[in-house]
Amino acid sequence: MRRVTAIDYERFLDVMCIDGERLASCVDSAPGDSPVPGCPGLTLAETVQHLGDVYRSTADQTRLPNNREVTPSSGIRSSIPGDSARLAAYLRAGLAEVSGELSAHRPEERCATWWPADASFGFWARRLTHETIVHRVDVQAAAGLRRDHVDTDIAVDGVDEVLTLWFDHQLGELAITASRAATVAVRTGGRAWVAYAGPTGTRVRAVDPNAVGPVDATVSGDPFSVYLWLWGRLPDWTVRFEGDADAIAQFWVLLSVATR
Structure with a gap:
C-alpha cells in the first residue's frame, strides 16, 4: 500500500506517547470544568475523557477484520471518571492500550480504518499522533499553560x-x-x-x-x-x-x- 506520509511509524508512536504523557501531566493544573479556548463548549475534563475514549475505541477497531467499515470517533462514550488523578490514569491506560496494540504490528499491515487511501496500522499511528497533539494543546490552553511546540x-x-x-x-x-x-x-x-x-x-x-x-x-x-x-x-x-x-x-x- 502506498505510504501517505514520510514520517516513520516508530516516530509517530514516540510522539504520540510523549505528547500523551505531556497531556496527562497537565490534567491537575486547572479545574476539570475549565473551558477549552479552541473548542467552545468543551471542558478540560471532557477533552481528556474524549481522548481516553478515542484511544480505547481505536484499539478495538484495529482488532476488527480489515474489511469492516469504521467511522471517526467522536463524543464521550463513558462517564467522566471523577478527580484529576483518576482522569489522568484513565488517559494513560488508554494510551498504553493503543500504543501496545500499534507497536505489535508493522505499519503496512492492513486493518480497519475510515480512510480508503490508507487501510493500515500506519493510518492509526498518524491519526492518533495528531489527535493527541491537538488535544494536548487544548488542555494546556485550558490550564493557562504554554503550548509546547512540535518538530x-x-x-x-x-x-x-x-x-x-x-x-x-x-x-x-x-x-x-x-x-x-x-x-x-x-x-x-x-x-x-x-x-x-x-x-x-x-x-x-x-x-x-x-x-x-x-x-x-x-x-x-x-x-x-x-x-x-x-x-x-x-x-x-x-x-x-x-x-x-x-x-x-x-x-x-x-x-x-x-x-x-
Whole structure:
C-alpha cells in the first residue's frame, strides 16, 4: 500500500506517547470544568475523557477484520471518571492500550480504518499522533499553560493530514459542498497545497511550491501556527492571508465543520 506520509511509524508512536504523557501531566493544573479556548463548549475534563475514549475505541477497531467499515470517533462514550488523578490514569491506560496494540504490528499491515487511501496500522499511528497533539494543546490552553511546540516535520505532516483527510475526504463523506467555487493555497515549511471548494464538492492536491498557479487566496505562516490554525486552535492573526477574504472564510468554515 502506498505510504501517505514520510514520517516513520516508530516516530509517530514516540510522539504520540510523549505528547500523551505531556497531556496527562497537565490534567491537575486547572479545574476539570475549565473551558477549552479552541473548542467552545468543551471542558478540560471532557477533552481528556474524549481522548481516553478515542484511544480505547481505536484499539478495538484495529482488532476488527480489515474489511469492516469504521467511522471517526467522536463524543464521550463513558462517564467522566471523577478527580484529576483518576482522569489522568484513565488517559494513560488508554494510551498504553493503543500504543501496545500499534507497536505489535508493522505499519503496512492492513486493518480497519475510515480512510480508503490508507487501510493500515500506519493510518492509526498518524491519526492518533495528531489527535493527541491537538488535544494536548487544548488542555494546556485550558490550564493557562504554554503550548509546547512540535518538530517542524510533524507539524507539516499535520497540515497535510488535516487538508487531505478532513477537508478533502471527510467533507465528501458528509456530502458538504460550498456555495461558490474558490481555491485557497496553503503554504508552510517549504510545501504547498491547493484546496478547492465549490458546488461540486471539495478536494485538495499537494503541489510544487514554485508552481502553485493562480488561486483566489493564500494562507501561510510557520508550520506549527498553520497546523493549529487549520484545526481552529489559533486566531487569524497568527497566520498570514493574501487575496480574497471571502474565499478564506469559506475555506475555514468548511474545515471547521469537517474537524468537529
